[in-house]
Amino acid sequence: MADRKLYLGPLTDNRRWDRITIRPDDVIVVTPPKCGTTWMQTIVALLLSGDPEAETDLSIRMPWVDIRFREIDEVAGRLDAMTHRRCMKSHTPMDGLPLDATAQYLCVFRHPLDAHISFRNHVRNIPLTLFDAWYPEDDPDNVAFRRFLDGGPEGFDMDLMPLAHILRHFEAAKAVDERPNVTLFHYADMSRDLVGTMERVAHMLGVKHAPDVIERLVQAATFDNMKAHAERFAPSGGKGFFKSDDGFFHSGTSGQWRAHLTDGEIEAYDAVMDAHLSPEDRAWLEHGTG
Template identity: 25%
Template sequence: MTEAELYTVYKGVYVPTHLHPAESLKFYEEFSFRPDDIIIVTYPKSGTTWMQELVPLIMSGVPWLEVHRAYILNLEERPSPRMFATHFHYNMMPTSFFKVKPKVLYVMRNPKDVFTSSFHYYGMASYLVKPGSQTEFLHKFLEGKVVFGSWFDHVKGWINAEDKDRIMFISYEEMIMDLKDSVTRMATFLEKPLEDAVIEKIADRCVFKNMKKNKMSNYSLVPSEFMDQKKSEFLRKGVFCFNDVHTVDCKFY
């Protein structure tokens, strides 16, 4: 199926129509934030599921803000602090976000790894346009003709956001290299300092091998007509690679 059949253009970028029908986008635009709200923001395939596992262990549950179930979950009635997740760009945030200025955890990942993970994900998710060859998908990815638009625009927009004291920027790669330190810094930012033993338990629970066994994290309960994990697992390798003059090193999360 084509982009016109599967996607809606919202504020200049593609969003999957199945997950973002008109009523959910209207709810999103009219949503009222609170100053103590916490928002996980990622470009797709940049550690979203990982953060959705980590932050609830620090705080509590994390619903998606703009997807179709949000407007029936009575989010406005939830006690503070509320937590949400979104893939939207900075300039796509609703009016109340800029007035209230809730806290944001923004996760970045190397675009090479985002591309690879996205290529496999597009091949197994029925609500996304099939990627074609890697070369074809690379052109779409670089031109921002994929869901949630350009990785470059997404990262640039949030990095240049105002009120940076309300935003914690953290990379997928530094979380891999030292998860306990990352959890400690996130907890401090969220004003939820944790004992060392608790940090140790959170880090252990959120290593890749344990998340891959967790049915809530590996999405194995999602029907195969929506995500065909015979084509590609939702949680694959969690790999990152970096190059320097002398070596090529890959680490796995």
């Protein structure tokens, strides 16, 4: 842990990674929340299995290592017992993770404002009071957006998904993206070209499937199919954790923030983005490759 940044929040403890023995063929999906984590994990699960009907059961088979909900000894033991190729999930920035030279790290990003609006919907769908002060259900003064802009990248704030935490994720991933085993993806690119995304991931994983199999895997990974079978694809789907499994896949669209934010709020967001990112990096973080 000495060479990694500490990320310790109400949900997150990245020291838990010290109990995980990374294998050379491990796949680690690294994202801020609501940026395509479940989508990318599903793509990996489908490609590794080659079966469009594969049971993903992400919370058990592809665990979120950082989260404190499960005892780390149980999580580590379950991972150690796996004989198949493993995939894990993390909402910790890359500078807080063990960076193994042989594991694959898939870092997924989304327009920060789309991620923010999606997170607002997400907290209304989970049975936790942790988020209530930051994301009040009745919020005429838009407290949620002020805290999105003001929150810090570490400590208590980070699990509430402020802009600073998204920027930390992006900067930490960019710092290591020249490594052959670290790859950045964008939600918008995945939406525009799911076939190309899955081909790219398959190449990185070193897996090949016949064209007709790929076609069925792509169909299984579409947003509409995942939403229609939410009890199968949502993390802990079918187990009663979410108020609505279907609600986990709220809309999957981009640009909803325009209907929620004032001109002044967008200007304040623009100022933060321009202060932290070059025009090129900002364009990619918001829109992908276009």
